[in-house]
Each structure stands twice: as structure tokens, then as C-alpha cells.
Amino acid sequence: MLIASTDPLAFNLLPFITTIVVFAVVAIALGMFVWPKILKGLDDRNAKILHEIESAEAARAAAASKQKEFEQKLAEALEQSAQMIREAKSEAVRMGDEIRAKSEADLAERARRAGEEIENARRTAIAELESHAATLAVSIAGRILKREINPGDQKRMVEESLAGMSDKSAKRN
Amino acid sequence: MSLFLANESDPIAHIVDKGVLGFKLFDQPVMLSMITLAVCAIVLYLLMSKAAKSIATGPASMGNRRFIPIGAFSALVEVVIVYLRNEMLIPVMGERLTKRYLSFLLSLFFFILALNIVGLIPFIDIQDAVYGLMGKHFDIKEHETSAIFGGAATASISVTGGLALVAFVVIQFQGFRELGVKGWLEHLCGGHELVHGSIFLWLVVPIIFIVEFFGLFVKPAALAIRLFANMVAGHTLLITLTMFGAMAIKAGLGIFAVGGITAVSGVGAILITFLEVFVAVLQAFIFMFLTAVFISLMSHEEEEGHGEHGDADESAPASGHLSQQPAH
Numbered sequence: 001m002l003i004a005s006t007d008p009l010a011f012n013l014l015p016f017i018t019t020i021v022v023f024a025v026v027a028i029a030l031g032m033f034v035w036p037k038i039l040k041g042l043d044d045r046n047a048k049i050l051h052e053i054e055s056a057e058a059a060r061a062a063a064a065s066k067q068k069e070f071e072q073k074l075a076e077a078l079e080q081s082a083q084m085i086r087e088a089k090s091e092a093v094r095m096g097d098e099i100r101a102k103s104e105a106d107l108a109e110r111a112r113r114a115g116e117e118i119e120n121a122r123r124t125a126i127a128e129l130e131s132h133a134a135t136l137a138v139s140i141a142g143r144i145l146k147r148e149i150n151p152g153d154q155k156r157m158v159e160e161s162l163a164g165m166s167d168k169s170a171k172r173n
Numbered sequence: 174m175s176l177f178l179a180n181e182s183d184p185i186a187h188i189v190d191k192g193v194l195g196f197k198l199f200d201q202p203v204m205l206s207m208i209t210l211a212v213c214a215i216v217l218y219l220l221m222s223k224a225a226k227s228i229a230t231g232p233a234s235m236g237n238r239r240f241i242p243i244g245a246f247s248a249l250v251e252v253v254i255v256y257l258r259n260e261m262l263i264p265v266m267g268e269r270l271t272k273r274y275l276s277f278l279l280s281l282f283f284f285i286l287a288l289n290i291v292g293l294i295p296f297i298d299i300q301d302a303v304y305g306l307m308g309k310h311f312d313i314k315e316h317e318t319s320a321i322f323g324g325a326a327t328a329s330i331s332v333t334g335g336l337a338l339v340a341f342v343v344i345q346f347q348g349f350r351e352l353g354v355k356g357w358l359e360h361l362c363g364g365h366e367l368v369h370g371s372i373f374l375w376l377v378v379p380i381i382f383i384v385e386f387f388g389l390f391v392k393p394a395a396l397a398i399r400l401f402a403n404m405v406a407g408h409t410l411l412i413t414l415t416m417f418g419a420m421a422i423k424a425g426l427g428i429f430a431v432g433g434i435t436a437v438s439g440v441g442a443i444l445i446t447f448l449e450v451f452v453a454v455l456q457a458f459i460f461m462f463l464t465a466v467f468i469s470l471m472s473h474e475e476e477e478g479h480g481e482h483g484d485a486d487e488s489a490p491a492s493g494h495l496s497q498q499p500a501h
Contacts, residue, residue, distance in 0.1 A: 023280070
């Protein structure tokens with residue numbers, strides 16, 4: 001239930017003083033214990049954000065410097081590797097030429113030796129063939145003549161046959 | 174405000190301050206606004222302490238999370254404080270004066286805001302409803318209420334007058350501290366240049382002195398009346414809207430007419446309530462901001478920087494970019 005005065009402008013001293021006292025108390029309490037905490041929190045956060053931004057900018061500058069240094073080193077490394085590749089290629093060409101020349105010389109030497117061996121083998125074979133043929137001829141001649149041929153005769157006849165074959169061979173060549 | 178009792182004849186009767194159950198202090202009735210003031214102060218302190226705990230930097234063990242406020246209320250308080258300090262007070266008062274008076278101005282703003290917001294919540298009606306449900310009946314006299322808390326304290330000229338007196342004391346304290354007695358008197362006479370100027374200028378000094386002297390009291394009185402008038406007007410409008418249904422019943426209208434009128438006036442009351450929330454914030458801001466402007470006018474920077482202070486009312490704030498004064 002509510003019964004009231006209808007004068008809104010009625011001034012009352014007690015609420016007036018109460019307002020001043022209550023506001024003074026709450027303002028002092030807030031000013032001592034609340035606003036400083038809040039304002040310090042805000043200032044701390046501002047300082048933190050500023051510090052983080054400055055740190056980030058410093059880190060970015062350092063990273064840019066490092067990147068520049070890295071790019072420079074990379075360029076040097078690329079130049080060095082290109083130089084090494086060029087040198088390796090040159091060395092490979094030189095070694096290839098050397099190996100090829102050496103191989104060709106070795107091949108020629110081997111061919112020469114093979115020719116000589118073939119020639120020697122051919123001569124040996126011809127000599128053996130002639131000796132065998134003379135022996136065979138003397139043996140056939142002895143059978144035809146039905147007489148004994150002593151070793152001296154045989155040796156002489158062989159030598160004569162060989163001489164004759166040698167003459168024929170010489171004439172054929 | 175007593176929405177549930179809006180069927181009574183006089184809407185103003187629901188707004189004006191009342192005694193509480195015949196309690197007395199120094200042979201004077203204890204008014205409802207006094208208890209509301211005290212409760213609001215305590216609640217405000219507790220809420221702000223909680224917000225401060227959340228906003229304050231935590232222990233190092235929390236890592237970077239110690240810098241982050243916890244909770245929506247704390248974030249809201251922080252946003253309001255940062256906005257008032259950085260966007261409103263520093264441009265008007267400068268860094269030095271803002272640092273000196275920030276605690277006072279924030280307390281003023283949040284205290285008035287708390288009183289305005291509490292005034293929008295029908296605590297008196299809630300208590301009456303509870304008493305009704307409990308079957309309690311109080312034998313109350315004229316100009317009394319059975320409620321022990323609630324009502325729009327800032328709709329009392331006694332309350333807004335008290336707040337204006339506090340503002341007046343702080344403004345004059347700043348004047349004496351910053352300008353000294355001689356400078357303060359020169360300020361009343363139009364400033365240093367006028368007082369030490371040509372002899373012909375002295376002809377206007379008495380006029381300026383009279384205007385400035387009355388201005389000393391008119392400025393805080395304007396603060397008090399503006400806040401009081403806005404709260405009374407808003408609550409009267411709200412009460413009047415809620416009375417339409419009861420008036421329709423008393424007039425003997427049909428059920429559809431009563432229902433229609435009640436629905437329309439109810440929707441209107443809801444919309445006006447939203448407007449009143451805005452007004453509650455706006456009026457708290459205006460009271461605080463104009464106090465800041467008046468404080469800044471009582472400084473050397475103002476004397477040297479602007480020179481013009483004779484029209485130091487709400488239409489001429491100290492800072493140029495704040496020339497568009499909110500008015501309600």
C-alpha cells in the first residue's frame with residue numbers, strides 16, 4: 001500500500017545529506033580500492049600490448065636481416081656450386097680425353113703385338129708343316145726304293161727337301 | 174515507481190519520495206531514497222570490486238592470460254571506463270586534470286547510473302506483491318510506503334541536489350587550488366586580461382561578476398534539475414501509460430476495448446522502458462561530463478588557452494570537438 005505526497009519538488013534535508021554522505025563514502029571507497037586496480041590493469045595491458053608490438057617489430061626486423069643474410073649466402077653458395085660444376089665438367093672432359101687417348105694407344109699396341117704373334121705362329125706352323133712334310137716324303141721315298149736309308153741319308157734328304165720347299169715358298173711369296 | 178498500483182489516480186504519487194514505515198532518524202522520517210542510496214552504493218561497490226578483480230592484472234603464473242579480463246560485465250565496465258577516459262575526459266580536461274579527477278568522475282557516473290537503473294526496476298511493486306502473497310498488512314500513514322527499497326532516487330530533487338552540491342564543491346575546490354583566491358576572483362570578473370585591461374573594460378566587469386557569481390550556483394543547480402526533471406518525466410510517462418488499462422475499466426468500457434487499450438499502452442510502456450534505459454545512461458553521462466567541463470574551466474589551461482569562460486554552461490564545453498552537446 002502506498003500513500004504519497006503529490007509534490008515532486010518537495011525538498012527534504014535528510015535525503016539531501018544522506019546523498020552527500022553516501023556518495024562521499026562510496027567515492028572514497030571506490031577511489032581507494034577499485035578504480036586504482038582497474039586503471040592499473042588497463043595501463044598494464046596497454047604497456048603489455050605496446051611491449052609486444054615493439055618486440056614483434058624488432059623480431060620482424062631481425063628476421064628480415066637474417067633473411068637478407070641468408071639470401072646473400074645462398075647466392076654465394078649457388079655461385080660456388082656453379083663454379084664447381086664447371087670445373088668438374090672440365091675435369092671430366094680432360095679425363096675422358098686422356099682415357100680415350102690411352103685406350104687408343106693401348107689398343108694399337110695390342111693390335112701390333114697380336115700381329116706379331118700371328119706372324120710368329122704362322123712361321124712356326126709353316127716350319128713345322130715343312131718338316132713334317134719332308135719326313136713324310138722321305139719315308140715314302142724309302143718305301144718306294146725298298147732300300148735301307150741310314151740316318152745320314154735321311155738327314156741329308158730332309159735337308160734337301162726343306163731347301164727345295166723353302167725355295168718354292170720363296171718363289172710363291 | 175509502482176506499476177502494479179498504477180490504477181490510482183495520480184501518477185506523480187508513484188514517483189515522489191516517501192517515508193518508510195514510520196521509521197525516523199533525528200526526528201525526521203527515513204525516506205525510501207535514503208535506503209535505496211545506501212543499497213545502491215553497497216551493490217555498486219561490490220560489483221565494481223568484482224569487475225576490478227577481473228580487470229586487474231593476475232599473477233604471473235597465469236601467463237599472458239593474466240592480462241585478459243574475465244566475464245562480460247568486467248568487459249563492459251572496462252569499455253565504458255576506457256571510452257569515458259580516452260574519448261571524453263582527456264580531450265576536455267587534459268591528461269593532468271583527468272588523472273586527478275578520474276576517480277571522482279567515474280564514481281559520479283556509475284553511482285548515478287546505478288540509481289537510474291534501479292529506478293527502472295519495480296522493486297516497490299515486487300515487495301507489495303510479496304507482502305500480499307504473505308498476507309502481511311502494514312498500517313501506513315500519509316507520505317509513507319511499506320517498501321523498504323526501490324523507487325527512482327534520482328527522481329528526488331533532494332538526491333540530485335546533494336549530488337550537485339558535491340559537484341559544486343569539487344568544481345570550486347579545483348578553482349581555488351588551481352587559480353588561488355585572486356585568480357578565482359579574477360575568473361569571476363571575466364579573467365585576467367579583462368581585469369588588467371583598459372579602464373573602459375572595467376565598465377563591464379560588474380555585469381560579468383554578477384553573471385559569473387550566479388553562474389557558480391546555476392551550473393550545479395542546472396545539473397540537479399536536469400537529472401531530476403528527466404527522471405520524473407520518464408517515469409511519469411511510463412506510469413501514465415500503465416494507467417490507461419485501469420482507466421478503461423473505471424470508465425466501464427467493454428472487454429475488447431479494455432484489452433485493446435491495455436495491449437497498446439503495454440507495448441508503449443515497454444518501448445518507453447527501452448528509451449528510459451537509454452535516458453538513464455545518457456543522464457548519468459551528462460551529469461558527469463558537465464561536471465568535468467566545469468572543472469576544466471577552473472584551470473590555468475582554460476584561462477590561458479581559451480580565455481572565454483563567462484558562458485561556461487553546457488552549451489560551451491571546453492573542447493572544440495565536443496561542441497555538440499547531448500541534450501535531453
